[in-house]
Amino acid sequence: MPNPTKAAPPPLVIWHVSDGKAGHDQQARGLIQALSALTPVTTHQISLLGTVPALYTLLDKHYPDTSTLPTPQLLIGAGHATHLSLLAARRCRGGRIIVLMRPSLPCSWFDLCLIPEHDRPRASPHIIVTQGALNAMRRGTDKQSDLGVLLIGGPSPHVRWSDAQVVEQIAVICRLYPAMRWQLTTSRRTPTTLLPILGSHQLANLLVTPYQDCGPDWMRTMLGSAAMAWITADSVSMIYEALTAGCACGIIELDHRTDNRVTRGLSTLQQRDIVSTLSQVRGGQQLRPPDPPFNEAARCAQLIYRRWLSHDE
Incomplete structure (x- = not known):
């Protein structure tokens, strides 16, 4: 029986x-x-x-x-x-x-x-x-190969923030991937001076949604759908969320103040080829989603x- x-x-x-x-x-x-x-x-x-x-x-x-x-x-x-x-x-x-x-x-x-x-x-x-x-965050199951996300943080004790340095890298990313539709959002820490500087570059494949205009599900929806995410080095939690969502994850570089837990965490991710900096990508390194999937x-x-x-x- x-x-x-x-x-x-x-x-x-x-x-x-x-x-x-x-x-x-x-x-x-x-x-x-x-x-x-x-x-x-x-x-x-x-x-x-x-x-x-x-x-x-x-x-x-x-x-x-x-x-x-x-x-x-x-x-x-x-x-x-x-x-x-x-x-x-x-x-x-x-x-x-x-x-x-x-x-x-x-x-x-x-x-x-x-x-x-x-x-x-x-x-x-x-x-x-x-x-x-x-x-x-949940791993996205319906990734759009032409959708990318740019997540911009702001000054923190761990990095030396520079509007010019960040904007220049955003412009390079948008031109490096001209077929991508880039969605950018800011954070509460983002200086109000950054978006006017960014606007002067007139990037046709970039849509900016300030954090004040993002609904509660904006981040989850975008990271779940995006194939690629670029995130400023200060925004550590966003980096791990993007990886968990299954995005190929790049780091918008900023100068670090000292050796600290932020720099150690990013260095470890780079050493394990889980994330790449813009300098590495411009040098020929491919940006790929985490494999095996990242879900701590x-x-x-x-x-x-x-x-x-x-x-x-």
């Missing part, structure tokens, strides 16, 4: 602690999204506690507004402000803590820390080393699943 159909596993219960920062939430969302591709998931966002309430909760063992929630199997948070809340929630209700990025407290206090390689984490059973921060959230989710969850199903 055939074996009875195996019952679907109960949903994996995740409690998410948010510090309200969009970039941190995107990291958590990327991991939760990747876990949900492996097993049914139900997610509950719980309150972020201040330092004193979190310490009191560690003693009191009663986390506010969670008494009706199912017991968590995973507790996930990104950002230093979430750490005490995660520890308090685990003490009150159990579960395993996953922190995204290097914690300010000892890694051994958490069950798992997902730390970018550029932060130089030490080897530990409590650490998974990642290439960059996780994100919630999915890779980490697989490791977590095999470590803790596969035997539960």
Whole structure:
């Protein structure tokens, strides 16, 4: 007789602690999204506690507004402000803590820390080393070979920003790929002086959409459809999102101030032929999409699943 159909596993219960920062939430969302591709998931966002309430909760063992929630199997948070809340929630209700990025407290206090390689984490059973921060971008399945995206950041502590240097490279890219339709957007950090300088070049294959005019899905839609993306070297999170979306990714170069985590991360990507600079492309290097596909959230989710969850199903 055939074996009875195996019952679907109960949903994996995740409690998410948010510090309200969009970039941190995107990291958590990327991991939760990747876990949900492996097993049914139900997610509950719980309150972020201040330092004193979190310490009191560690003693009191009663986390506010969670008494009706199912017991968590995973507790996930990104950002230093979430750490005490995660520890308090685990003490009150159990579960395993996953922190995204290097914690300010000892890694051994958490069950798992997902730390970018550029932060130089030490080897530990409590650490998974990642290439960059996780994100919630999905690999595009309907790429348009003639569509390219230009993502422009702005001054940061890590680079020496130059409008002229950035605009000159944008013009070179548009002329280097004349058959491409280029979509450019800015960021909150982009100097207001840049677009007027860019406009003087009269690039026929370039359409500019300032960040103020981009809808909430502009980035996801464009990166999902674009075959190629060029991104200023300061915009590290955008580089990893473009790679995750499956874009061939080029770096608009800027002078670096010092050796720092940004320069280390970009250097590693270049050494592994995952990204190329404009200088390298002009020297004959081909710009190709990442192969194998780049998806750190999915890779980490697989490791977590095999470590803790596969035997539960």
